[in-house]
Amino acid sequence: MIFINGKYRLTRLTGVQRVGHELTNRIVDECRRRNVACEVLTPPQWIARSKLRPVIAALWEQLILPLRARRGALVNLCNTAPVFAHGRQLVLLHDAAVFDVPENYSKLYRRWAIFQMRLLAAGSSRLASVSNFSRGRLASALGKHNDDFILVREGAGHVLRNGRSDDVLSRLGVERKSYLLAVGSRQAGKNLHNLLAAVSRIDTDHVLVVAGGTDLSLFSSAVDVDAKKCVFAGYVNEDELRSLYTHAACFVQASTYEGFGLPTIEAMALGVPVVCSNAASLPEVCGDAARYFDPHSPEDMARVIEEVLQSEVIRGELIEKGKRRVQFYDWGLAAEELVEDVLTRI
Known part of the structure; x- marks a missing residue:
């Protein structure tokens, strides 16, 4: 059973969210072709309307999502994932910008992102990135080897x-x-x-x-x-x-x-x-x-x-x-x- 983290659906489709949307649709199609069970796990829509959406969505991802996905492999396509979940998950990290260009981010966001990425790198079954450049920079920042990241290239057909x-x-x-x-x-x-x-x-x-x-x-x-x-x-x-x-x-x-x-x-x-x-x-x-x-x-x-x-x-x-x-x-x-x-x- 494959589960897909659908938290990205709470926000507009720009950049990373676009990648999540397109890959999710194709993964569902590919699982159907292979006769593999697949489910997209999405937060309740009321969260999208809440003024506290970022906080509530993060709590849903860390607490509720791993429980719902515990009987299968969880695929996370948009940089974030449950940090204390079981090891059966793949995490797609799009870049190492918080390490390489920290001045582009607020201190609070940067600290949380680095903390989360290090935990995910240590505890996830599989890591992925979108270019050789990104996986090389991520491997260096997270103490990994390039081969620890599979390459998931993006598309433009959308x-x-x-x-x-x-x-x-x-x-x-x-x-x-x-x-x-x-x-x-x-x-x-x-x-x-x-x-x-x-x-x-x-x-x-x-x-x-x-x-x-x-x-x-x-x-x-x-x-x-x-x-x-x-x-x-x-x-x-x-x-x-x-x-x-x-x-x-x-x-x-x-x-x-x-x-x-x-x-x-x-x-x-x-x-x-x-x-x-x-x-x-x-x-x-x-x-x-x-x-x-x-x-x-x-x-x-x-x-x-x-x-x-x-x-x-x-x-x-x-x-x-x-x-x-x-x-x-x-x-x-x-x-x-x-x-x-x-x-x-x-």
Whole structure:
């Protein structure tokens, strides 16, 4: 029997939660194909409406979830899991950011995350991560070997299922191909201050559209940015996000730290040229399907972005390479390999 930790369902599908959602659906399908019993264990919906949701949800995960999953193997896909549960569980850890870039997090969150990750690393049957970069950094931080982590790569097929809502362009006051797109929060690691500085140096009228949530309570060093050449879209639904990708002149991932960088392959899947940082996991994930810049140099960022914007040939090459690259990333294959590991190793 396989149980899946469904705590992620209490929050919006952004980043890690998106991975949890897509893998959960494919794991359920794979278990059905293999005739293996599988159940997603989800907290009561009233918790989502509570002002104390983070605390109550954490208590549910630590106290109730292990009791409900005690007769099977528990799969945890979103960084957290019961720390004192029986050993029959797999935990997917997406990155080692709390160790590598502690300045991006509040002290309280960082201490809890590190405490929990160390207990999980010591007590879980199996550990997993989403890139070779991340499992290497996690292994180093947690006193493990790289081989202690199985690799669970992400996918991009979900963006092709979505519809489009082009009204978002008029709502934001932008036109087709008149903007660069960045996706993510306004925390310092996303490097928006350098990206904005780069955009101001580009000799075009392009603006930067930033789509995504802005949960500033979690991040202690959020960037205060100048809005003159930047449009903050805030949280957008899936159809709006697809439209923003589709009509962007290019997609820019400026992060100084990413465990994987899901938006890069989402953009590739939708035929958008990708320009990104040469840091952390991004070169591993994007391969030759992106143009790279030094994320610490606005001048280098501006130079590379401008090269892509001014050359139809370069954009065409990036689009074709992106379409080929994204074939390496498939939610179904990831779920198949994960289920096989759970059934044979836990």
